[in-house]
Amino acid sequence: MKAAIVVFPGTNRERDMAIALRRVTGHEPRMVWHRDTDLTGIDLVVLPGGFSYGDYLRCGAMAAHSPIMTEIRSFAQKGGHILGVCNGFQILTESGLLPGALLRNANLRFLSQDCHLRVERTDTPFTHKWQKGDVFRTPLAHGDGNYTADQSTLDRLEGEGLVAFRYAAPNGHVQADDVASNPNGSVNSIAGILSENTRICGMMPHPEDLVDPLMGGVDGLPLFEGLVEALVR
């Protein structure tokens, strides 16, 4: 698997993502500056976390109009795989590659803590290493992670099974109005979603920060291991 990590001005979790990808592929991913436009030979495009353009205007709004995004749209149209984490998820919704939007956290404060995610679907490149209903721990760190969408979009996401991950209690119980398990207040406790072809995944928490026992666990590793297996050439 050849992965490219896109770096915008203000991106700050590209190094974390590189560590996770290196761990599963054994080689360095390609860092792509947002003004570059070449994704030749790339199997997976990753939009990492951070504060692209300082989160000014809206999180991800300005990055969604940067030069690389034209190439990323065309990469998506050709069936390419894209993972957007945190600010990367925000960029995907701002650019229309995924539906919905990320609002301010319900408590109006930045949140940095562990959360638990329940895996909702396993027949995708991002989730096939888990069993449906598996729960894993992962850090989250964001001010704007409160997922929302209009009712018809939500009906479609739920109806077509495009919710990849939900915030849950450690025992897998999902309850949207429980701040302990759904800390940012996301509708239906949605933490991550998929495109219709399941080749684009956006999620708020940071599985890339839990891939080493030294850092507290390897709960995030299956996502990256699964991508390597799915995108092997």
Next chain:
Amino acid sequence: MKKTVDASLAQEFGLTAEEYARVVTIMGRTPSLTELGVFSVMWSEHCSYKSSRKWLRTLPTKAPWVIHGPGENAGVVDIGQGYAAIFKMESHNHPSFIEPYQGAATGVGGILRDVFTMGARPIANLNALRFGNPETPRTRQIIDGVVRGIGGYGNCVGVPTVGGEINFHPAYDGNPLVNAMTVGLARKDRIFLSAAAGVGNPVVYVGSRTGRDGIHGATMSSAEFDENAMAKRPTVQVGDPFIEKLLIEACLELMATDAIVAIQDMGAAGLTSSAVEMAGKGGVGIELDLDEVPQREPNMTAYEMMLSESQERMLMVLKPDRTEVARKIFEKWELDFAIIGHLTETGHIVVKHKGQVEADIPLDPLADQAPIYDRPATTPVVPEPLGAVHAPLSLDAALLKMVGSPDLASRAWVWNQYDSTVGGQTVRRPGAADAAIVKIEDTSLALAITTDCTPRYCHADPKTGGAQAVAEAWRNLTATGARPLAVTDNLNFGNPEKPEIMGQFVAAIEGMGDACRALDFPVVSGNVSLYNETRQPDGSPLAILPTPAIGALGVLDDVEKAVGLEMQDGKAVVLVGETRGELGQSIWLREVLGREDGPPPPVDLAAEKRNGDFVRQEILSGAVSACHDLSDGGLMVAVAEMVMASGVGCELESPDSGIRPEAFWFGEDQARYLVCVDNAGEFCARAEQAGVPARLIGLSGGNDLILPSGVTISAARLVAAHEAFFPALMTR
């Protein structure tokens, strides 16, 4: 605005009549407004250390592993495997009172620049905070703004905030303390310094544009507050962490080339201090053409540009044939880049604007003749021993009250607003060990980092308090298994023109120096913040508790050997160090009896070293699975903290010590640790051989803390009491 320059304007700028007379002598004429501005900020307490320098010189600053001590932008120590850690702590107290969010945010931004200007990528932030009485709305407003400001800046630049400390005391009502610390990492052969060199070399300005913000900020920080403090809001700067992030990346990219001769951030006193210090250290002159300075606002005067403290700016001296390489890097990162002057052989700083010479000052006397004061100091009177005290609460009731009290309650509400994992190297997050542990990528190394000070001890006995702050920092590093290396100090005190305040300062430095020498723990960087006083409505001044905050750094050669404080199941819990039951100035005394008196616990530096070296050796040998130092709240609070960290309980044994129970369990005797081991007998035998007191005090297991009396407190109940304080306070 045409102001007449005279002694009265000089006084407005913070210079005394004698200092102004010295300016006139140096210049041989009446200075221009811009020149007076330059002198006033360079000779401010904040920039010149005029009250503290005499005493700072007494601190030990050398060790074989120290690469650069005080005098550079930050301290630099060798951590092995070709790497250096670069670190410093700095205050932003006055701005944080006036405008909490921006004051704290720009405090973080400023200390980050001090570190990356030396070539280091910042890898960790910490902050030491002191707030006033939590019961007042103003304190809550300050906490809210400071926490949002620290998070807003640190989270955006992508540097994990991994630790720090918070105390409350009414003495900080009008003067909260915000001390921010940054640790950076560099190859030890790639350190950048600020001494300019090469007559004719271009002087280059990069980063944000210059505006009218923060003018005379350094002067503001060098005076006490009165009832008009809020009128000083315009002297507080506004931060932009997004620009800072770009500046970090652009500077580090440029530092990978050979273009830079010297580099310095524009911090307090902005362009003035960076230009003066770079040229002064290099023994060259400097000429600036202010028409070339990138400006945010029209019609700025030379005076305004020289004194502006606009954030996110750097000044560099480049090799002339590398300026285009540098320009391209800064254009890539969409930052301003301007050649604004060059080095000269005149030995003067010459400032030109619109064809006029606005300032022409000889650099040597500006530095050498800066005032230095040996201010009168009275020796502090140490309180009498406490004597007998009654114990109105049972041990379990006292414990629950204490773990929920402002100084001991869980800080999770605060930490959970700081990104502590970005970078992917955070081995122990806030609260998981006595020091934060951050791995050095692609090596076996990790840094242990902590901040410490117990202001109530320093107030009662500044010398013992100064020593205790250093000893506790050393102990916190040791408790993770790290080898303590060096210290950065942030000395926060009141008005040094008062002999009793100066006496606190002198005694605290004496105690710190003793501890640093005894523990082989040199001071490599620091900052002094004086005039932390506010006039109260009745006219009387309120000084803060003396607060010599210590930031400290140690190294683990093998990160795998680090231990945290989570208690594991089925272990023997052993107390290391001697217990005499020191209740003077203890949390128990304050929370249970409402008293703040008696002397602080004595600090025996030989015992600190002996006990700490033994504990570290046991950790590194693998005999210890968890370790926690004893500090605020004493033994039972330490046990409770280990229980709360893991949810695993502990059954405590009866002390059998001849000491009253409250003194045994809540006394704050120093030089003590709690460790979890498999074999207490063998551990205690090795301790005895090393001359270290050690005794079994309990066995871990279950989910309850069981007191010697048989009273049981569940871990969950402790956690509930511990975690209630901050959320309840901040949602009022």
